[in-house]
Amino acid sequence: MIELAHVSKRYPERGDALRDLSFRLEAGEMAFLTGHSGAGKSTLLKLIGLLERPSHGSIRVGGEDLARLPRRRIPAHRRRIGMVFQDHRLLAGRSVFDNVALPLVTAGMPRDEIGRRVRAALDQVGLLKLERALPLTLSSGEQQRVGIARAVVGRPEVILADEPTGNLDPDLSREIFRLFERFHQLGVSLLIATHDLALIRAMGHRTLVLKQGRLVADAIPRPPAPQAAPEPVS
Amino acid sequence: MSARGPRWLRCLLTWAGEHRRAATETIDRLARAPLGTLMTVAAIAIALALPATLLAITDNLEALADDWRRGAALSLFLAPELDETTAEALAAALRLRIDIDRVDVISRAQGLAELREHSGLGSAVEQLPDNPLPVVLGVYPAADLTPGDDVDALLASLAVLPGVDFAQADAQWIRRLNAILSLLREGVLLLGAMLALGVVLVVGNTIRLETENRRDEIQVMDLVGATGAFIRRPFLYAGAWYGLLGGLLAWALVDAAMWLLQAPAGRVAALYDAELQLTALDLRQSLSLLGVGTLLGVVGSRIAVGRHLARLRPV
Ligand SMILES: Nc1ncnc2c1ncn2[C@@H]1O[C@H](COP(=O)(O)OP(=O)(O)OP(=O)(O)O)[C@@H](O)[C@H]1O
Ligand SMILES: [Mg+2]
Numbered sequence: 001m002i003e004l005a006h007v008s009k010r011y012p013e014r015g016d017a018l019r020d021l022s023f024r025l026e027a028g029e030m031a032f033l034t035g036h037s038g039a040g041k042s043t044l045l046k047l048i049g050l051l052e053r054p055s056h057g058s059i060r061v062g063g064e065d066l067a068r069l070p071r072r073r074i075p076a077h078r079r080r081i082g083m084v085f086q087d088h089r090l091l092a093g094r095s096v097f098d099n100v101a102l103p104l105v106t107a108g109m110p111r112d113e114i115g116r117r118v119r120a121a122l123d124q125v126g127l128l129k130l131e132r133a134l135p136l137t138l139s140s141g142e143q144q145r146v147g148i149a150r151a152v153v154g155r156p157e158v159i160l161a162d163e164p165t166g167n168l169d170p171d172l173s174r175e176i177f178r179l180f181e182r183f184h185q186l187g188v189s190l191l192i193a194t195h196d197l198a199l200i201r202a203m204g205h206r207t208l209v210l211k212q213g214r215l216v217a218d219a220i221p222r223p224p225a226p227q228a229a230p231e232p233v234s
Numbered sequence: 235m236s237a238r239g240p241r242w243l244r245c246l247l248t249w250a251g252e253h254r255r256a257a258t259e260t261i262d263r264l265a266r267a268p269l270g271t272l273m274t275v276a277a278i279a280i281a282l283a284l285p286a287t288l289l290a291i292t293d294n295l296e297a298l299a300d301d302w303r304r305g306a307a308l309s310l311f312l313a314p315e316l317d318e319t320t321a322e323a324l325a326a327a328l329r330l331r332i333d334i335d336r337v338d339v340i341s342r343a344q345g346l347a348e349l350r351e352h353s354g355l356g357s358a359v360e361q362l363p364d365n366p367l368p369v370v371l372g373v374y375p376a377a378d379l380t381p382g383d384d385v386d387a388l389l390a391s392l393a394v395l396p397g398v399d400f401a402q403a404d405a406q407w408i409r410r411l412n413a414i415l416s417l418l419r420e421g422v423l424l425l426g427a428m429l430a431l432g433v434v435l436v437v438g439n440t441i442r443l444e445t446e447n448r449r450d451e452i453q454v455m456d457l458v459g460a461t462g463a464f465i466r467r468p469f470l471y472a473g474a475w476y477g478l479l480g481g482l483l484a485w486a487l488v489d490a491a492m493w494l495l496q497a498p499a500g501r502v503a504a505l506y507d508a509e510l511q512l513t514a515l516d517l518r519q520s521l522s523l524l525g526v527g528t529l530l531g532v533v534g535s536r537i538a539v540g541r542h543l544a545r546l547r548p549v
Contacts, residue, residue, distance in 0.1 A: 051457075053549055074549065078459035089454050106460035108252070110244040150458065 001027040001158060001189045002048060007057035009043050009213075017043040019213040021057070025191060027157070030184040032200045033193040035210035041193035044210070045160045048191070049081055050074050062157060079107055082151030082188075084161035088143045090135040096122070096146050097131040103154040121153040125179060141172040148179060152188070159183060161192040165199075173199060253467070260471040270440075271476075277436045278480025282527055283487035285426035286515065290488055291495070292418045294512050298503070299411050307338070307372040308389055311399045314368045318342075321369040324397060328371070333379055333388055338372035345370060368399065430530055433480065437473050437534030445469065445542040453546060462543055469539045470532055477531020481524040488523075489514045 002025040009018040018040045025031055033041050046052045047059060050066055059066045062080065069077055090099050100121055104114045122128045125145040135143055144164060151159055161180070165173035177199055184190055194200065200207055201221050209217035239247075264271040312321055318341050325337040340348075345367040349355065373392065375385050385403065393401035445452060455465050492514040503510035515523060 049457075050549055071547075071549070072461075074547075075459045075461045078457065083457060089450075089457065091451055091454055093451075102455065102460075103458040105252075106455060106458060106464045108245060108249055108464075110241070110248045111251070112244075154459070 001025055001029070001062060002191065003060040005058050007044075007047065007054045007059060009040070009047060009052070010055045016213050018047070018054070018210075021213075021215050023208060023215060023218060025189055027189055028184070028187045029206065030180070030190040031192070031206040031208060032203075033191055033208050033210065034195065034197065034200060037195075038212075039210040040213045041210055042162050043213075045083075045162050045191065045193060048158075049083055049160055050077055075106070079103060079154050080157050082154065082156035082159040084144075084147050084151045084159065084164045086163040086166040088135070088147040090143060090146055090150075092134065092136055094134075095131065096127065096133050096135065096138070099135060099146055100131075100149045100153050102150060107154065117153055117155075118149075121149040124152065124182070125149045141168055141175065144168065144172075144176060145179070148176070152183060156188065158189045158191070161190070161194075163193055163195065165194065165196060170198075174202075177203060256467045256471050257475075260468050261475055264472065264475055271479075274436060274440045274476055275479045275483055278433050278476060278527065278531070279483035279487060281429040281432045281436070282480055282484035282523060283491070285422050285429055286484055286488045286519075286523055287491045288418070288422045288425065289519070290492055290513075290515055292415065292422055294499075294510070295418070296415055297513075298508065298510060299408075299415060302408070302411070302508075307374050308385070308392065308401060308403045310371040310373060310392055310395075310401050312369045312371065313397050313399050316369060316397050318369055320397065321371065324395070325371055328373060328392075333376050333384070334373055335376045336374040338374075340370040340372060342367050342369060430526070433477070433527070433530040434534040434537070437476050437531045438538040440476065441469050441473055441535040441538035442542065444472065445539055449546075452542070456543075456547060465543065466536065466539045469535050473531040473533075473535025473538075474528050475531070476535075477527040477529065478524060480531070481527025484527065485515065485520055485523055 004024075005022050007018060007021040008016060010016050021044070033044065035041055043052070047054050048061065048066075050069065053067070061077070064077075066077070091102070094102075097118055101114050101118045104117060109117075119128060119131070122131055125148055127142060127145055127149065130138065130142065135146060138146065148161075148164070151161075159180070164180075165176050168176065173196060180190055180192060181203070204220060206218070206220050208215060312324070316324075318339070321339055321341075325339050328334050328337045342365045346362075346365050349367070350360070373388075375388055379385050379388065389401050389403050392398060452465055492512045496512045499510050499512055
């Protein structure tokens with residue numbers, strides 16, 4: 001699904017943010033991306049979302065070489081990817097419904113279809129009741145769930161999340177991760193950057209560790225002993 | 235749900251609906267900041283009204299000059315010994331030429347009457363023992379001859395006809411008038427081009443501020459996969475509205491200017507024994523004014539949003 005080969009990213013004057021990075025994320029796979037601050041996690045996600053281009057190496061998403069993607073096809077590429085941000089990036093002036101509808105509206109989807117899909121997405125994140133609310137009246141966790149609903153409403157093949165639980169308390173974080181797990185079970189590929197090692201260990205998915213721009217580990221962490229029973233998925 | 239019709243039709247309707255929504259939403263947005271909108275619109279209107287007023291004035295002068303030109307005959311003074319029958323024959327021959335519209339024969343008696351009437355000599359003329367005037371042919375050049383070169387050539391060809399003593403055209407002032415009119419036209423074009431650039435800059439700057447204010451919104455739209463066209467759309471509509479409203483106000487300003495100028499222009503015309511009814515912009519010109527305003531608004535806003543997007547999306 002996502003395939004990186006010898007990818008480097010150099011910022012002029014700042015040096016290498018990523019160095020010779022290669023890995024594959026299969027369709028339907030869920031993986032975590034971790035490492036110290038400044039290790040290059042956000043940079044990697046930006047390259048995959050084509051917010052920036054790599055200095056070297058190639059990135060393929062769904063078999064498509066991003067280097068060959070002309071500017072005008074980038075919007076379509078972004079719609080195949082759902083992005084979740086630590087700071088939510090919601091539009092303060094628009095209702096929850098309108099925020100979630102944005103990817104569909106920009107894609108020119110018929111109104112009736114938008115209504116159905118938005119409500120389905122809000123239902124998945126448990127916010128159907130709040131569709132008319134403005135984002136700033138919501139709690140941080142609710143805002144993040146709106147962000148997730150917006151990321152999944154276009155039925156993307158991949159979800160990229162950059163520290164989606166960065167400023168949430170542990171309970172809320174677990175709730176968000178459970179939500180991601182549910183999309184994983186629906187067959188979506190996920191790449192989630194996070195510092196939350198406890199959660200990573202608890203969930204037992206593949207984890208990529210970056211250190212100063214290099215991939216230094218790629219493994220499924222040993223589950224903590226004694227093994228916790230898998231969370232029931234409702 | 236209203237899932238009627240094939241999907242492409244619903245997509246088309248959605249697309250049209252999006253445009254309508256963008257158009258109405260932007261006008262709402264402008265209406266919510268009436269003072270700022272008014273200032274932008276007024277700046278555009280003044281920039282459009284200046285060349286448009288000049289254009290209207292030039293058009294009026296042109297119409298006036300056309301009348302004068304058409305009224306200007308070439309005078310052929312015939313040899314004194316030629317009588318009126320010969321003169322009529324010559325006139326009939328001249329009427330057959332395609333470069334001549336009309337020929338009037340002014341008999342000696344008519345000439346004398348005119349002299350008595352207009353010269354102010356009055357009864358002094360009566361004292362003349364003989365009528366000293368020759369027969370004169372008033373030759374009106376065909377309308378498609380350009381005043382100036384063509385008419386000069388015609389005059390030269392008439393001057394050498396047998397029986398013609400000399401030919402005269404009061405062409406000097408017509409040539410001057412033409413030169414002044416074409417200078418005015420060029421001036422209008424130049425001024426228009428400069429002020430059009432002004433309109434583009436005014437709208438561009440207004441839209442630039444707007445894109446700065448809505449930077450977050452634009453960025454989020456870009457992140458969730460909005461196309462450039464989608465992001466630009468509301469701004470282009472805003473530019474179009476500014477231009478259209480500016481054009482409407484400019485049209486009103488031109489009308490007002492022509493109304494105000496009517497009295498003084500009439501007084502000037504009266505000095506030249508002419509009547510001058512100033513006309514404002516005709517329908518085609520009015521529509522052009524609105525169209526040009528709208529177009530300039532769109533261009534200005536397209537440049538501003540384009541620059542903003544280029545900075546926002548380095549990829
Ligand atoms: N736009 C940029 N211009 C210059 N340097 C940048 C830019 N973005 C990131 N960097 C640099 O690249 C390196 C990696 O940054 P990145 O944001 O990817 O780290 P991160 O792993 O996401 O860190 P954090 O956990 O703090 O979010 C850092 O040294 C950073 O300073
Ligand atoms: Mg980061």
